[in-house]
Amino acid sequence: MSDLLRAPAELKYAEELDWLESVDDSPKPFSWRLSPKMVRLFVLGAERADGLDRPVAQKWFGDRGIVERAIVTLASDRGLLLIGDPGTGKSWLAELLAAAVSRNSTLVVQGTAGTTEDQIKYSWNVSMVIAKGQSRASMIPSPIMTAMETGQLGRFEELTRSTSDVQDALISILSEKYISVPELDSDGIVFAKPGFSIIATANSRDRGVNDLSSALKRRFNFVRIPVVTNKKSETQIVRFRTEELLRRHQIELDVPPTLLDVLLRSFADLRASAAAAGSDDEKLESALSTAEQIGVLEDAILHSNFFGQQALTARTLASSLVGSLARREPEDLAILNKYLHGVVEPRSKDEGGDWPEFLEGGRDAIASLA
Known part of the structure; x- marks a missing residue:
């Protein structure tokens, strides 16, 4: 921890996550490390009525209903899109949710004008391809593909900053839950394991930059995070x-x-x-x-x-x-x-x-x- 400029949430709060997992006796969806109730406690902090033997600090400050709706969405088969003005804590909430659910918040694609479809699906190790040909061993999975193969949460930051054709690469992933690799004759489909989902963020001030298609919108649950005025x-x-x-x-x-x-x-x-x-x-x-x-x-x-x-x-x-x-x-x-x-x-x-x-x-x- 002391050697890291900024530790991800799963390392920063590792001891707390271990303890919550040890006392968690509620049902867990899929491969989740914590139950929905404990995920909420981790993000919003524990109250006296929760009856825990130790305090759990609040890490994200906002409406409880926003967090609960986000957790419910991740337990469904739809992606989660956190949308709001800059500085409303979208990325921090996404990181906390991924840390609590998967104990890994680092499977991230950063949306920019230069983001390519390869960064969402896969690319190739050129030297290995030249030496041994195209195979699963020479394929470089994207963070999203890794999340699919391991049944974890993948994150897509600033979705509307990436171009429309790159955004549309998510449509089949969110609907079919697999990625086809046509370069491989066999073993050419990577299927998502239970627990996989995508948490995306979008800046409401970027509306009109690269609007989401109707098809992609249907595959996300929108959770709007308001500006803190209280x-x-x-x-x-x-x-x-x-x-x-x-x-x-x-x-x-x-x-x-x-x-x-x-x-x-x-x-x-x-x-x-x-x-x-x-x-x-x-x-x-x-x-x-x-x-x-x-x-x-x-x-x-x-x-x-x-x-x-x-x-x-x-x-x-x-x-x-x-x-x-x-x-x-x-x-x-x-x-x-x-x-x-x-x-x-x-x-x-x-x-x-x-x-x-x-x-x-x-x-x-x-x-x-x-």
């Missing part, structure tokens, strides 16, 4: 990720609740401004997601640890916010400057606290970029 839930997510960051970097640095409140309120203000904007030029290019909020805080914490006074300040937080969100010049700088003068300045006079220093830090950051 302040309590968003605070939990930001705290959870921040504590992970501090542990990973072995940083002993306190994040004052007042500064966390400043960050949360700033993002809420900017989201409200974006919602009221009449055109794209009047809103930040950033999606203002919870993930970006965590990124701002991470940047401020690391800057404070390496170059500051070992304490997070409002000035550093404001500088990180401006640096992270100002992606277009001069449009984004003008929007942030308007926010500082129209919202933060009056608030710093009325409420005081960390807001005056936050205002000053924001102004200095904008001046340095302008």
Whole structure:
């Protein structure tokens, strides 16, 4: 674990998964390592009513119904498509589900404009083909084919970023549950074993890039993940990720609740401004997601640890916010400057606290970029 930059969920929570499996006496679908009930507990955490002998921490923060519907879909013969705005935790939820069900979340295809059908099905080891001809030994299975052969969950990230012909390669896999290999005279069909399914993610902001065909849509259950707007839930997510960051970097640095409140309120203000904007030029290019909020805080914490006074300040937080969100010049700088003068300045006079220093830090950051 300590040798890995980022451990997959099945390694990070290996001890907890082992324990849940040892006490799990509920029916398990197919080759699942945990029952649906225990998968839900692993993702959402245990409550007192669950009667477990040890705590199980919550790892994904969102509606319980979303997780339950996702688990039920994976137990059916349909694929699962998690769709939502950037930063809503789609990929993290997919990873947790794969870790709990299969103890392997690494069978992943990343959708891009350059993704090919070979990356979904199979390719060939050219040197082995030249030496011994085409055979199962010289075939290189894709992560999806490996998931089929082992009865595990395969993942397809950013499905709508891949082209339509690549997407359509999934139709036969999801409907027929096998891949035909016409290059082989015998043993030319790879069948999926029970437990195989696909968890795909799609960015709702990519709608229109490479829309899914009707045939492919019918083979997925759509589970929409909304943007987190509840302040309590968003605070939990930001705290959870921040504590992970501090542990990973072995940083002993306190994040004052007042500064966390400043960050949360700033993002809420900017989201409200974006919602009221009449055109794209009047809103930040950033999606203002919870993930970006965590990124701002991470940047401020690391800057404070390496170059500051070992304490997070409002000035550093404001500088990180401006640096992270100002992606277009001069449009984004003008929007942030308007926010500082129209919202933060009056608030710093009325409420005081960390807001005056936050205002000053924001102004200095904008001046340095302008």
